[in-house]
Amino acid sequence: MRNLVQTIFGILFFSSRGIAQQIPAVEENIPFLVTFGNEGEKSWGDDDFSQTYFFVIPKFQVQPIYIRLFDAETSGEFDEKKGDFDTKTKFSVYGGKESFTAKDVRLKDPGGKYKSGNLLSSKTFISSEIYDGEWYTFGPFNPSEGELVSEYGGYIFKVVAEGIKGDDGNLYKYFLSSSPDENNAIEGGNAFTFEFTFRLSDNINDVAHLYPYIEQNVYSIQMSNFDFDNDGDLNIVSMAKKAERSKVSGDNSWADTEHKIDEKEKKTTLDVQFIKNKNKKIRNNNATLYVTNQYGNLLPIYTVPIGGVPQLNNKILFKQKKKTVPY
Numbered sequence: 001m002r003n004l005v006q007t008i009f010g011i012l013f014f015s016s017r018g019i020a021q022q023i024p025a026v027e028e029n030i031p032f033l034v035t036f037g038n039e040g041e042k043s044w045g046d047d048d049f050s051q052t053y054f055f056v057i058p059k060f061q062v063q064p065i066y067i068r069l070f071d072a073e074t075s076g077e078f079d080e081k082k083g084d085f086d087t088k089t090k091f092s093v094y095g096g097k098e099s100f101t102a103k104d105v106r107l108k109d110p111g112g113k114y115k116s117g118n119l120l121s122s123k124t125f126i127s128s129e130i131y132d133g134e135w136y137t138f139g140p141f142n143p144s145e146g147e148l149v150s151e152y153g154g155y156i157f158k159v160v161a162e163g164i165k166g167d168d169g170n171l172y173k174y175f176l177s178s179s180p181d182e183n184n185a186i187e188g189g190n191a192f193t194f195e196f197t198f199r200l201s202d203n204i205n206d207v208a209h210l211y212p213y214i215e216q217n218v219y220s221i222q223m224s225n226f227d228f229d230n231d232g233d234l235n236i237v238s239m240a241k242k243a244e245r246s247k248v249s250g251d252n253s254w255a256d257t258e259h260k261i262d263e264k265e266k267k268t269t270l271d272v273q274f275i276k277n278k279n280k281k282i283r284n285n286n287a288t289l290y291v292t293n294q295y296g297n298l299l300p301i302y303t304v305p306i307g308g309v310p311q312l313n314n315k316i317l318f319k320q321k322k323k324t325v326p327y
């Protein structure tokens, strides 16, 4: 019995910390990140042809880490073609002082010194079959080559993806790995972005989950989404919200909605759900989301929800669970 309880507790503990480090995570129901070439049409879902991701490595990780990239190039079945494939995407990895903490890093649109820090590695991928459906590996990086930011849980690496030529959509994903040629998750690792441009699943039953984290000082947020093409509903579930709708954007347009933040939602994660309309059957839909606080500052949107996926009954469940643990 004791072993069983320990096992159950172990699983709960394990899952709440989160180990899935494919970005986007399988549990998010988001098949790919998307960055278009800089001659692309914004009406195809990418508002700025640039996407910045941050990878968090816990302080206790001493072994080297690798940032792996799936389908880095733009051709073949996963990518979105316009005319011929002629798109180039540059991926750059940054670490060191101010790579994360420089203030331009939190801008909605790339500008100023958003590429701050030390450039650790960079590669441009063209429209070719090399790396089509394959993984490319950046690294090894020593964790201490990132920027140590204790409030964010460890060393942070920044990866900037830029569409530097062409008009096609590059679909790709990342994996934060302890191995150069396999996807081995790093315990306690995570990833986040301030502006998320992604491909929605074609499956009408898949709900996409995005996880903005609400810091202590937040009392109201603005949700801003772009080019969702009125493909259903946008819903928030949290420690205080059972279901709160947010305005949905149409084609090539933004929709902004303000939401009040309850005390119970501070230092927790919101579950922002893109729920597809089952009758519309829209395919290949790309959309963008960012969330700001009452000061207009961007909030981090995590891959693994900090503190777990929010449920209204979380606290009750936690109390019950505690009783069953024998100490």
Ligand SMILES: [Ca+2]
Residues within 6 Å of the ligand: 071, 073, 074, 075, 076, 077, 078, 079, 131, 132, 133
């Ligand atoms: Ca491809």
Ligand SMILES: [Ca+2]
Residues within 6 Å of the ligand: 081, 082, 083, 084, 085, 086, 087, 166, 167, 168
């Ligand atoms: Ca093209």
Ligand SMILES: [Ca+2]
Residues within 6 Å of the ligand: 070, 071, 072, 073, 074, 075, 078, 079, 170, 171, 172
């Ligand atoms: Ca691709």
Ligand SMILES: [Ca+2]
Residues within 6 Å of the ligand: 043, 044, 045, 226, 227, 228, 229, 285, 286, 287
């Ligand atoms: Ca769209």
